[in-house]
Amino acid sequence: MATFKFELVSPENILFSGDVVSVIVPSVEGEMTILAGHVPIVAALKPGIVLAQTGPGNGKEFFVGGGIVEVNQTALTILAEQARFIEDVDNDVLDAEILTAETRLAAAPNEDEQRRLQELLIQLQEFKGMFQERKAA
Incomplete structure (x- = not known):
């Protein structure tokens, strides 16, 4: 299987950097599966799970709270607003993210920022x- 370079970067650190077979990303346009040789694209991410397949039956999952994904012929880079390993996410983390968004929305300086938030x-x-639902299953 063809592989390509994938990096997931948050403001705090690089969560992942290595070769992968595929990556599923939650873009605002819908889920995208990126494979080696994908056409170049830049897209906005929405909160969700990034699934990086590192080999047959092996993968890593991450929570991203938005950001940007950039794809070229040989690499995929995600610059996430927030990112964590999925095992570090629970209801308390999500409640804190929601509270932060609500607080920022209440203080938004203009309509564009209000709509975005x-x-x-x-x-x-x-x-x-x-x-x-996923945790309950």
């Missing part, structure tokens, strides 16, 4: 519901 808040709430 309202959409982020909706995405976080939707993700929390999906996350709870």
